[in-house]
Amino acid sequence: MRVDTCTGLPSPDRASPQLRAVTTAGEATRERILDAALGCFARTGLAGTRLDAIAREAGLSKPNLLYYFRSKNELYVAVLTRTLDMWLEPLRSLDGRSDPREALTHYITRKLEAARDQPEASRLFALEVMQGAPMLSAVIATDLKQIVDRTVRVLTRWQSEGRLKPHDPHHLLFQIWATTQHYADFATQVEQLTGKTLNDPAFFEQTRQAVCAAVLGLVV
């Protein structure tokens, strides 16, 4: 039986040996649950979220939810892993092929679009990392670190080629992450203080240029 490496709990096999067509109905419900769970976990955290709430938001009963995910923790990890790839993707596509200025602008724009379009994902990871990343520390230490190391090498190379002003690559990344994710994680505060949201196209563009100016002015 396949076992989830994070929880040690068994996870339902998607493709049973009989090659039975993947139960699309069940798969759809599964996705519905994951969507609902993402919203709840991002809003109130792991401890603050009740299975009842997720079940209600997904439109089914609590036992039925537990039919798809054996425990709250397993569901939480499932949400985390499902969202992770999508979240790391922008960084992966920051490679050394293009022009530094263009690459950084593109990366910032994508990160800001993510902050606008998937604020729940941002908050979920923020909550998780802020609490010591109990479920993600392994991923951070391996996957994320690997991508970051690669990116750092790219940035360093650009610097040695004189295409980028010298500036610690780690701090550069942190600044991009911090400034872009801030608009998702602290959206409440941003809205209370400015009255604007990233969903407002004008505000989005204004924010994008502000972040780009700070970062690009630093290294280009």
Add this chain to the structure above:
Amino acid sequence: MRVDTCTGLPSPDRASPQLRAVTTAGEATRERILDAALGCFARTGLAGTRLDAIAREAGLSKPNLLYYFRSKNELYVAVLTRTLDMWLEPLRSLDGRSDPREALTHYITRKLEAARDQPEASRLFALEVMQGAPMLSAVIATDLKQIVDRTVRVLTRWQSEGRLKPHDPHHLLFQIWATTQHYADFATQVEQLTGKTLNDPAFFEQTRQAVCAAVLGLVV
């Protein structure tokens, strides 16, 4: 009887009419509880923190804790309000009297020192704001907004005097907040990726200059 505006629950009178000397013993325990609670709430959030844990960390029994604070929620609000002033202080002292460059450098440095010396406070507020600031929305909309508005006016004046390059003051503030608080809120990630902590003086100075460079390069 004095009533807490946030919880509606009565709070112990610090100065009773009889002018009895403030019970320093009780006051000390109270502080000890608040300290322990800050640590716990910052680590695991409101819902994830058990009164047991706080009591244990403060070195007393759970009923005794509830003798000082009538409910978990009241304790949470008490921690929040006690920490708030300290947290807002750096921004208050960013006034128009001094040189823009010096003022911003000073503010960033203080914020980064706060991120190093009071990471719990940073995480506590981050958790609270990220979850929609249910307890702080009033404070944000009034107190914080007032200070921010004042600061925005100062920055705007500097810009109109030509002492600062034009750049949206709100975004400038957000960038300072985001980049400085990032090193407290995401300390786990920063440490996993760089192996360093703000407690390392060299790393602190390096970070400080990186943040200053980004912000000052933007407006000076």
Add this chain to the structure above:
DNA sequence: ACCAGAATTGATCAAATGGTCAAGTGTGTG
């Protein structure tokens, strides 16, 4: 020494909540 009130706690309660189970419903296949 005495007393009033602060401080402290073991025992206990009631509610919330994650999780189980047996029983039922639907559905595709031989």
Add this chain to the structure above:
DNA sequence: CACACACTTGACCATTTGATCAATTCTGGT
């Protein structure tokens, strides 16, 4: 039709946990 199996749920259980209370100890003032 019948069978197997995915799916669904109401009722229920066990544990956790915030909160209460009666009873006891400590402490400062007279």
